[in-house]
Amino acid sequence: MKAKYIEDFKVWEQEFKFSIPITVRFSETDMFGHLNNTVPFVYFEHARIAYLKEIGLMGDWMAQNGNNIPVVADLQCDYMKQVFFDEELNVYVKASSFGTSSVDIHYMGKNEKGDVVFTGRSAIVQIEKKTGKSIPWTDKEKSYFN
Amino acid sequence: MKAKYIEDFKVWEQEFKFSIPITVRFSETDMFGHLNNTVPFVYFEHARIAYLKEIGLMGDWMAQNGNNIPVVADLQCDYMKQVFFDEELNVYVKASSFGTSSVDIHYMGKNEKGDVVFTGRSAIVQIEKKTGKSIPWTDKEKSYFN
Amino acid sequence: MKAKYIEDFKVWEQEFKFSIPITVRFSETDMFGHLNNTVPFVYFEHARIAYLKEIGLMGDWMAQNGNNIPVVADLQCDYMKQVFFDEELNVYVKASSFGTSSVDIHYMGKNEKGDVVFTGRSAIVQIEKKTGKSIPWTDKEKSYFN
Amino acid sequence: MKAKYIEDFKVWEQEFKFSIPITVRFSETDMFGHLNNTVPFVYFEHARIAYLKEIGLMGDWMAQNGNNIPVVADLQCDYMKQVFFDEELNVYVKASSFGTSSVDIHYMGKNEKGDVVFTGRSAIVQIEKKTGKSIPWTDKEKSYFN
Numbered sequence: 001m002k003a004k005y006i007e008d009f010k011v012w013e014q015e016f017k018f019s020i021p022i023t024v025r026f027s028e029t030d031m032f033g034h035l036n037n038t039v040p041f042v043y044f045e046h047a048r049i050a051y052l053k054e055i056g057l058m059g060d061w062m063a064q065n066g067n068n069i070p071v072v073a074d075l076q077c078d079y080m081k082q083v084f085f086d087e088e089l090n091v092y093v094k095a096s097s098f099g100t101s102s103v104d105i106h107y108m109g110k111n112e113k114g115d116v117v118f119t120g121r122s123a124i125v126q127i128e129k130k131t132g133k134s135i136p137w138t139d140k141e142k143s144y145f146n
Numbered sequence: 147m148k149a150k151y152i153e154d155f156k157v158w159e160q161e162f163k164f165s166i167p168i169t170v171r172f173s174e175t176d177m178f179g180h181l182n183n184t185v186p187f188v189y190f191e192h193a194r195i196a197y198l199k200e201i202g203l204m205g206d207w208m209a210q211n212g213n214n215i216p217v218v219a220d221l222q223c224d225y226m227k228q229v230f231f232d233e234e235l236n237v238y239v240k241a242s243s244f245g246t247s248s249v250d251i252h253y254m255g256k257n258e259k260g261d262v263v264f265t266g267r268s269a270i271v272q273i274e275k276k277t278g279k280s281i282p283w284t285d286k287e288k289s290y291f292n
Numbered sequence: 293m294k295a296k297y298i299e300d301f302k303v304w305e306q307e308f309k310f311s312i313p314i315t316v317r318f319s320e321t322d323m324f325g326h327l328n329n330t331v332p333f334v335y336f337e338h339a340r341i342a343y344l345k346e347i348g349l350m351g352d353w354m355a356q357n358g359n360n361i362p363v364v365a366d367l368q369c370d371y372m373k374q375v376f377f378d379e380e381l382n383v384y385v386k387a388s389s390f391g392t393s394s395v396d397i398h399y400m401g402k403n404e405k406g407d408v409v410f411t412g413r414s415a416i417v418q419i420e421k422k423t424g425k426s427i428p429w430t431d432k433e434k435s436y437f438n
Numbered sequence: 439m440k441a442k443y444i445e446d447f448k449v450w451e452q453e454f455k456f457s458i459p460i461t462v463r464f465s466e467t468d469m470f471g472h473l474n475n476t477v478p479f480v481y482f483e484h485a486r487i488a489y490l491k492e493i494g495l496m497g498d499w500m501a502q503n504g505n506n507i508p509v510v511a512d513l514q515c516d517y518m519k520q521v522f523f524d525e526e527l528n529v530y531v532k533a534s535s536f537g538t539s540s541v542d543i544h545y546m547g548k549n550e551k552g553d554v555v556f557t558g559r560s561a562i563v564q565i566e567k568k569t570g571k572s573i574p575w576t577d578k579e580k581s582y583f584n
Binding site: 003032036037038041042045069071072073074075076077078079 | 149178182183184187188191215217218219220221222223224225
Binding site for chain 1: 461463464465480483484487524
């Protein structure tokens, strides 16, 4: 069963261009014998930051000494298949759609067989660190996501 | 801004009857100086299990030697306010709506001032451990959630 | 088998005056069905900070705007008995011995039956945040630990 | 300052042959702005299992359907240098010395500059899963560690 944020799964799946490999750690399993449900969110954060570095936006945030920072407004994960210790996953990230000062980021985890094991999404909002106010994207910033 | 799974916030908030206290640990903060975004899901799991024990369903699952177990189909969290080290939160849990073999569980975190700091939800499905097939709720099981 | 930092276990055990209760979370277990080995260190940190608050030292560190901060020089844990999901532990903390600018903190975890499940220790050093240099204890600071 | 389990640092350092790369995750930092002290133990476990797979012992444990399993008797870490978000570490593992049914495993973390950032050790004991009794190493098992 696909999540509400996915319209056409095949199209959605093929739009991902960026991924990082992640090996499931022993400490990330739980007594049910599989990956604990809270861990994909750790993977999402790790993969999202790698993606933001890759497209150049992370560097911009750092260059301005952190005046503006990205904050996570919400996070969600849909579990498709069980994941086990020592599996080598690929966690994919893409920008899906834009608001004035926010962006919807989507995630997909695949195992070695190519099965999709979980999908997810989160809204990221750009805010001014000092005031907490949301900061609209510049055209330059938007262009990074293409 | 309220999440899509909340219709009337006041009504939604008042329906919670069960909560557990959780103190934010130092190791749960991150370099942004606040609670890391992945940690509320740890709180949700901890509070959900306490809730299922409280209503008696966890005991039933254990009594049948784990033939049927609850699995998490999806998880989501909406972040309302920043949470900091050493804050004493209350994490609330309630059952919101039922499917044949699933239940929608809702979550709400409040700080000491009574501010809602995050909300969340997840679908839990009862499955047979051996086959992985979903197992419809009995009337007795449904009654636990009232 | 007792750890090297414990001379007489009975004496050592009775010297603890401070403890906090901690319930083992589901996400802290691993696929071996018990508490993952890395988690007692999370408990130690949590209990140590509660202890430093209790004796008044944490307040002092905060009052001076964090000029001086405590850093952990080393950490160790000896595992005596397996710990399982949902056990309610008490984690004890005490100051064991002093150096010029350091203090040896000892830890003991007990389950509901009163069995010692793990013991531990760590050296904490007081340093100046800006320079990283170690800062000798004042007599007032030492007195907190008694 | 070197740890007690290291006699000659240069010799000790050069004996490591096995390592795995680990990138520091954002969720592994804390509000002090650096890697939380509890996380190197997660790295040690991850690296130790990779090492045991590499030398072939993990496969043996699995082949006998888990009759005998390795348990951790103790764990310790000495912190040499601060570690920060996004650093790419190498975590080294070696067997240091043997008991009848135990082995002392040593660890070393290095940053990209080649600085040693932390060192550690742990005793691992082979036990029979059913009885919990320690199981002496066979000559074949000992040979894996060379």
